């Protein structure tokens with residue numbers, strides 16, 4: 102049986118935007134106990150401030166962090182990998198494992214820089230981790246088993262919703278939910294601008310557009326009904342919504358979203374060297 106997250110001592114390497122968001126969510130949800138959360142950042146004063154802010158503990162070096170924890174979350178940037186992996190590898194003991202959120206870094210590349218047999222889990226969250234609504238995909242590297250992916254799932258469930266995928270689909274995930282917040286921002290902006298064009302203030306229009314997007318997303322999640330069915334339910338024959346939908350289809354919005362997700366996924370594959 103898997104260990105529970107709350108029994109785990111977890112160390113974060115790099116507590117910038119994402120690292121701190123995950124730490125904050127996990128501690129607020131009781132997923133990680135503050136006394137079991139360790140952070141290390143290249144800026145020691147920053148690490149200490151983050152630790153203090155969440156009741157966690159700051160380590161003075163990679164070795165100090167690794168000594169105190171059961172597993173490590175790599176939440177620094179991909180470009181810092183080469184400076185972090187060697188000292189991390191030196192510090193790790195058998196039984197410890199690594200979860201990475203570094204975009205575009207394969208489990209194979211991570212494992213190659215770590216001691217033989219170190220389990221590795223790769224995770225792709227998105228920026229909504231900062232508001233507890235991340236869409237996160239989780240995949241296991243060669244040495245990881247369910248005990249590792251279960252803990253990863255438990256951790257990321259504290260900052261949103263999770264799915265498990267095979268690693269070959271992570272570029273697709275990056276195209277959909279990694280880049281997706283920007284696509285949604287554009288849709289909200291376009292709706293808000295349209296509201297302004299027909300007389301609302303931007304503040305009114307933006308509130309209405311963002312809340313409408315949030316509400317529609319919640320209906321899809323909570324009712325578990327195909328979005329096409331929900332769309333049909335709110336579209337009266339000859340009514341306002343039918344008139345609007347006709348314009349969206351004429352503007353090829355569906356095709357534009359499909360092309361955007363495909364292009365972002367393809368770019369992710371190129372950047373990852375795949």
Ligand SMILES: NC(=O)c1ccc[n+]([C@@H]2O[C@H](COP(=O)([O-])OP(=O)(O)OC[C@H]3O[C@@H](n4cnc5c(N)ncnc54)[C@H](OP(=O)(O)O)[C@@H]3O)[C@@H](O)[C@H]2O)c1
Nearest residue numbers: 115116117118119142143176177178179181203204226228
């Ligand atoms: N942001 C997103 O929406 C998002 C989404 C999915 C995945 N990710 C992944 O999440 C990871 C973190 O992204 P982020 O946006 O949180 O970046 P970030 O805000 O720059 O955080 C990275 C942190 O790591 C620190 N750092 C740099 N070099 C280090 C080293 N050698 N050892 C320890 N700490 C070091 C940075 O310090 P300095 O600021 O001094 O460099 C910073 O505090 C990345 O791998 C990214 O691919 C991010």
